[in-house]
Amino acid sequence: MAFDNLSEKLNHVFSKMREKGKLTDLEVKQAMREIRVALLEADVNYQVAKDFINTVSEKASGEDILKGLNSTQQVIKIVNDELISLMGSTHSKLVVADRPPTVIMMCGLQGAGKTTMCGKLSQTLKKQNKKVLLSACDVYRPAAIKQLQIVGEKVKTPVFTEGQINPVKIAKDALDEAKKQGAEVLIIDTAGRLHIDEKLMQELLDIKSAVKPDEILLVVDSMTGQDAVNVADTFNKQLDITGVILTKLDGDTRGGAALSIKAVTGKPIKFIGSGEKMDDIEPFYPDRMASRILGMGDVMTLIEKAQEAFSEEEAIKLQKKMKNNSFTLQDYLNQLESVRKMGGIGKLMQMIPGFGGKISEDDIDESKIAKTKAIILSMTPEERNNPDIIKASRRKRIAAGSGTTIQDVNQLLKQFDMSKEMMRRVSKNGMRGMKFPF
Template sequence: MFDNLSDKLELTLKKLAGQATINEVNIGIAMRDIKRALLSADVNYKVAKKLVEDIREKSLGESVIKSVSPAQMIVKIVNDELTEIMGGQNQPLNLPPKKIPAIVMVAGLQGSGKTTFCAKLAKRLKKNGKNPILVAADVYRPAAVEQLKTLGEQIDVPVFSIEEQDAMKAALGGLEAAKAGAKDVVIVDTAGRLQIDEAMMAEAEALKNRLSPDELLFVVDSMMGQEAVNTAKAFNDRLDFDGVVLTKLDGDARGGAALSIRQVVEKPIKFMSVGEKVDDLDVFYPDRMAQRILGMGDIVSFVEKAQEALDLEKTMAMQSKLMKNEFDLDDFFDQLQQLKKMGSIQGLIEMVPGLNKMVPKQDLENINFKPIEAIISSMTKQERKHPEIINGSRRKRIALGSGTRVQEVNMLLKQFAEMKKMMRSVNRLAKSGRKITTENLALDKFLKR
């Protein structure tokens, strides 16, 4: 996420860190580089200009010049300004507790991920104790209705739809169905187009006036960059929506939409979508996003995801097995399933400070758990419990059953054996009271060969 922008900003700030003093000359050069980085990231020109001017002004202030570590102060200033330009604080979804059902209307262009977002939001609300219903008011594209129904089945949330091409009738019918079924949140998926047109806007406007939604959310593909901002402005001028949802953020290497949209339309970014699965939806926190852009990671979001996704009892039992060297391939398979619940591996690695720099981007893109899962699933229970019994003929059978090559089976078994050796070393060091360091682990491994 935002790799290009992050790399350029990091390089510029490193140059400043190497300066003995901060002055107008080196700040001027740094601001020029930051402005170029922002513009190459497709940030709106006026937004980039204001951001750079604000950073320059604060960087040349007396508190920075007299600071013990002016370079660190400037990093803080850049972080604060990035946070401010993206909205300052998180703006939560506004669902009045006493209004039942509350109404969320979702608008956006076709292909922006609007329908998928509706399902993601429904699942998130359901997890938080709500009882939502999805309403298919995108009545012109049959695939949209079927897509919403399929997603509704996946998350066990009912979907209201009609056969007629009447968006108003579908929306009002969905509202009545919600009241009859004691649903407390109605999520209305409206029609999109490949581009903005009068018919779409007029229909969305009529739906808004009739439904009086508590939240009107605009969904936009972040990879559109500056065009995403222009589209948001056109929708906002007509609909005056309440918040923005940025989708496909995991594929956005530039970041122009995230940095520009709040300033241009003056509406908060409320959610960001970082994958195609129904769990891949995060609340947008401007301060956390600024830290990620500057390569500082987002450990708070990482911990929150872990708390939501991981089974604490299972995790503690697994830790105990690891320390007793009783960890087998069944346990390893279970751990993979828990890890997958937390979202994309690339997204998780980006949250951990410094880790995204240690793992090459091409390695992240090539991470695929499916072959590993297939190999383990093709083993017998005894083989998963005692992988040391897997000889040549068994390896061939497992490879054939999993649709992989024998070399891949060998690689998995080798990596699993290495992991168990490492855990034995960690356990020995912990019991002996010695510090767990790379050097001590290497020494322990050498002595036990």
């Protein structure tokens, strides 16, 4: 997950501080030096890191000190608050036009992930029951139009193309088409370009004045280094962007760009993309991200993801089943499916307080989950509902059918029994709020 590395390093500094409790001025200085290095290694802009450290140092030694907290907690709180204010303090939603269609124009450097993000954005809007039209205005990169068409197909959204003609005309025609179709949102994919390419920047300005977008979103690769702020600043000055989308916030991304862009442009980060599936997009909440960076988890996003994957009804049904011990292997399978829908266990773990930064996605073997699924899928409905009937010959058949061994099947059945027992106990003892079925 994003920011792991930064999170790890900051937590290392903090835990060293905690051992001390109260800090001398010298120790605060030392900690600030370490935080500065952590920020720079996470690609936070040099100037932004410098300002950040200055502000934190000033507040930590100034009058802002709260009573009742020890110095360590104070410093951590100040770092937290400053992180949030760096990234913008509130979540900013997409603008909706008074009269549809709302026009969204995407722009950015080559390879930032604009085309993929167009698909993800459509997916999000479609979940809100919005009618979307995509428009292919990247007429330069070979096969860019085809890529958008394939992406459009994946998210079941029509794509307006006119081939490789003048992109300004395509954008204009796409707007007419959107009105004709009664689309509520038009998303315009543009070609990647260098911010210093005057001719291509002019083209964006021309598209802007032709279709008057409600949103001009700059797509930025979160792996970008010190140059991120130059890029964002130039795009902003020329186009007056309305927001930023950060892509590729997965893998080993340190995401310092996220911390710097808002500070330099003053424009909010609206969404983050964090994977290759069309569902891998999240609205950006600065406070939650700051919590993740500080390893404090992100329970809000976790709950929202759970709500997306499970309906209230399902959750109640499941709770009942846990209580009266009628939880079956079929339910177990459904749950594995839901967890996958929520982005996989690895991603979920990152959001749980206390786990942030401690577990990486590599530590979780998704292939083991696939194995479990294969085993359950090789059972008959009867076996899934009543695992007790699974004796030696059935085990042999299931192992053969799922391409696993009898030991694997045994292990799964044993695990299932154990977790069933645990669920029964938990629901009996009434752990309110334990709605999460894992």
